[in-house]
Amino acid sequence: MKHILVTGGAKGIGKAIVEDLAKRGHKITATYHSSKEAAEKLAAKYPNVAFRQVNLENREAIQAFVADIVASGEPIDVLVNNAGLYVGKTFEKMTTEEVLQQIDLNFTAPALLIHGLLPVLKKSKAPLIINISSQVVRVNLTGEAMYASVKTALSTLTQMLRAELNPQGVRLATIEPFGVNTYGIPEPSDMIKPEELAQTISMAIELPDHLQLDNLGLSHINQPRPDYPDWIER
Numbered sequence: 001m002k003h004i005l006v007t008g009g010a011k012g013i014g015k016a017i018v019e020d021l022a023k024r025g026h027k028i029t030a031t032y033h034s035s036k037e038a039a040e041k042l043a044a045k046y047p048n049v050a051f052r053q054v055n056l057e058n059r060e061a062i063q064a065f066v067a068d069i070v071a072s073g074e075p076i077d078v079l080v081n082n083a084g085l086y087v088g089k090t091f092e093k094m095t096t097e098e099v100l101q102q103i104d105l106n107f108t109a110p111a112l113l114i115h116g117l118l119p120v121l122k123k124s125k126a127p128l129i130i131n132i133s134s135q136v137v138r139v140n141l142t143g144e145a146m147y148a149s150v151k152t153a154l155s156t157l158t159q160m161l162r163a164e165l166n167p168q169g170v171r172l173a174t175i176e177p178f179g180v181n182t183y184g185i186p187e188p189s190d191m192i193k194p195e196e197l198a199q200t201i202s203m204a205i206e207l208p209d210h211l212q213l214d215n216l217g218l219s220h221i222n223q224p225r226p227d228y229p230d231w232i233e234r
């Protein structure tokens, strides 16, 4: 049984991760921002799941959350940086707020959480940090300039930190999925199901302590990869 912290655990991929890990008997501390009702439902369904509300766009809120976890003295075995924001618009169409939100949520928040939680992670006998990036760092999709840039920064941070932290026993994994159906598209779709990605992440978490899944790309073989996707507002 591991103690696992999952950001954005009440909705989409994060919800599937929380449910898969909870069914496997792990103890989960998860965060939500706006999905209060969904968080309460999950906590009621699984006695091993607890939720905290944190606005991960807010630096002070992140620091207060980190301080509480550190003060509790309980080790964290796994940190899953899942919460993120995708804005399907060309760069020109985005508001200034949307540009900044993508940096804050997709890069600054995971970096601050890793930075602040390292002391409690290092209390675990086999600490693991999982950062959910995206296949967009490997393919060229017009209209995803901001998203690709911040996810590339997150993938690079994960890779660079391995050199600093692996010698201290801290493992880091990057998960880079292509389209995951958190959009309510009727199934069967040509996208990965959130539950399928969650199972893959649980597999990475349950590897033997001396193994680290470095980078994992996952895609549905039928999903088209257009150069300029039709879902981008332009």
Ligand SMILES: NC(=O)c1ccc[n+]([C@@H]2O[C@H](COP(=O)([O-])OP(=O)(O)OC[C@H]3O[C@@H](n4cnc5c(N)ncnc54)[C@H](OP(=O)(O)O)[C@@H]3O)[C@@H](O)[C@H]2O)c1
Residues within 6 Å of the ligand: 007, 008, 009, 010, 011, 012, 013, 014, 031, 032, 033, 034, 035, 036, 054, 055, 056, 057, 081, 082, 083, 084, 085, 086, 105, 132, 133, 134, 135, 176, 177, 178, 179, 180, 181, 182
């Ligand atoms: N879906 C895909 O195709 C896909 C593909 C590759 C990678 N990813 C990545 O996978 C992760 C999850 O994606 P998803 O599809 O599950 O997204 P989603 O359904 O839009 O969910 C976004 C999650 O981020 C949280 N969040 C948003 N704003 C927040 C804020 N200000 N403070 C704290 N939490 C906040 C949400 O929490 P609340 O609901 O509580 O507000 C929610 O749990 C993201 O990092 C995304 O970039 C997704």
